[in-house]
Amino acid sequence: MTMTKELMGILLTAILTENFLLSKFLGICPFLGVSKKLNTATGMSMAVIFVMLLSTAVTYPINKFILVPSGLAYLQTIVFILVIAALVQLVEIVLKKYIPSLYSALGIYLPLITTNCAVLGVVILNVDNGYNFAYSMINTLGAGLGFLVAMVMFAGVRERLESCDVPKFLQGLPITLVAASLTSISFLGFTGIVDGIFD
Amino acid sequence: MADKKPLVKEFTKGLIAENPVLRLVLGTCPTLAVSTSVMGALGMGAAASIVLICSNIVISALRKIIPGKVRIPAYIVIIASFVTIVQMLVKAFVPEIDESLGVYLPLIVVNCIILGRAEAFAGKNSVIASAFDGMGMGVGFTAALLAMAFIRELIGTGAINGTQIFPADFSMLIFILPPGGFFVFGMLIAVANKLAEKKGKPKAELHGCESCPMAASCSLINSGESCDVKEATVK
Numbered sequence: 001m002t003m004t005k006e007l008m009g010i011l012l013t014a015i016l017t018e019n020f021l022l023s024k025f026l027g028i029c030p031f032l033g034v035s036k037k038l039n040t041a042t043g044m045s046m047a048v049i050f051v052m053l054l055s056t057a058v059t060y061p062i063n064k065f066i067l068v069p070s071g072l073a074y075l076q077t078i079v080f081i082l083v084i085a086a087l088v089q090l091v092e093i094v095l096k097k098y099i100p101s102l103y104s105a106l107g108i109y110l111p112l113i114t115t116n117c118a119v120l121g122v123v124i125l126n127v128d129n130g131y132n133f134a135y136s137m138i139n140t141l142g143a144g145l146g147f148l149v150a151m152v153m154f155a156g157v158r159e160r161l162e163s164c165d166v167p168k169f170l171q172g173l174p175i176t177l178v179a180a181s182l183t184s185i186s187f188l189g190f191t192g193i194v195d196g197i198f199d
Numbered sequence: 200m201a202d203k204k205p206l207v208k209e210f211t212k213g214l215i216a217e218n219p220v221l222r223l224v225l226g227t228c229p230t231l232a233v234s235t236s237v238m239g240a241l242g243m244g245a246a247a248s249i250v251l252i253c254s255n256i257v258i259s260a261l262r263k264i265i266p267g268k269v270r271i272p273a274y275i276v277i278i279a280s281f282v283t284i285v286q287m288l289v290k291a292f293v294p295e296i297d298e299s300l301g302v303y304l305p306l307i308v309v310n311c312i313i314l315g316r317a318e319a320f321a322g323k324n325s326v327i328a329s330a331f332d333g334m335g336m337g338v339g340f341t342a343a344l345l346a347m348a349f350i351r352e353l354i355g356t357g358a359i360n361g362t363q364i365f366p367a368d369f370s371m372l373i374f375i376l377p378p379g380g381f382f383v384f385g386m387l388i389a390v391a392n393k394l395a396e397k398k399g400k401p402k403a404e405l406h407g408c409e410s411c412p413m414a415a416s417c418s419l420i421n422s423g424e425s426c427d428v429k430e431a432t433v434k
Binding site for chain 1: 245306
């Protein structure tokens, strides 16, 4: 029972209070870059969730059974980024060959994800927090879902922004950032909510 | 050809004209995340600059040996090695900086400024020019981070690095919270745009795809599907 409770806590914290995009600032490039249309925002987020879960599932055993027992924990950064890069390439090839429908939906976003700090970030955070496999996967799922929620919300905001009369000096990137700031304020409202639910 | 350019120019272009944060809009994640305090910004700037200079030098020295097809993985390995070295040094000698930077220290690996410079400059230019380019970009990154951290820490807490400038009662906490980061960054870009406009230079835009290190392998460019920020601002 406590385990389920803790897992729910981790999941909700990762989605709401510690949102990757809006409070940890991981993965800002796609947040600003591919959030103009709702369908691209959703596609990108799905690809991020997919790669995040896969990376966690692969890097966790590597870290636990190879790096830590051999006293090579300091190589984590190098190993993780290489594993993620190789994994993304592999996934792209496999999807292209065997599941073309999924490839056409997610494939175009995959190369962008290799150097996305959200993926490496979640893997490193799982290790830093000392999560076991189940906790790591749940935390990763939460981070990914949080990414999706923020992207979709922000895509909605940006679609509205299109038809607005923006002062000249704010046009373009500055107003996008101000909009992101306001979206982020809405997430501040979730502060403390997770502790509140489970107390 | 670029080798003929005076080295000073390679250095100074990174400061203002091609400031990585405010003009090229690279490395936004660390910029927003660690600019809550001046000390954190300084630590991040220094760490990223060291990695940038070292990786630029090594990549440029190896540019004729690394085969074109595997250059991105090769660059990533070189950058990750330097990040690991810096990470260990920071942990050993300035643990308080390590604590304030947290996960963002290892994430220097995926900082687009470093991979971007490797791809755009160090892979094509001489070792010395690349070193100066790295220094300029590093100082430019640090300066932009410091500017943001100064504004956020001053307005957010009323103090700079522990020295109270105005009473904390008048501070606006939201500036050191995440929304303040986005807001101050937006305002700084607006100011940089205004200054650039006076000199007849184009506005800062999200780097879209041209400067993205993954550009070569990215099919978004070919499909014209995304990288939409650019067309939106040009319009």
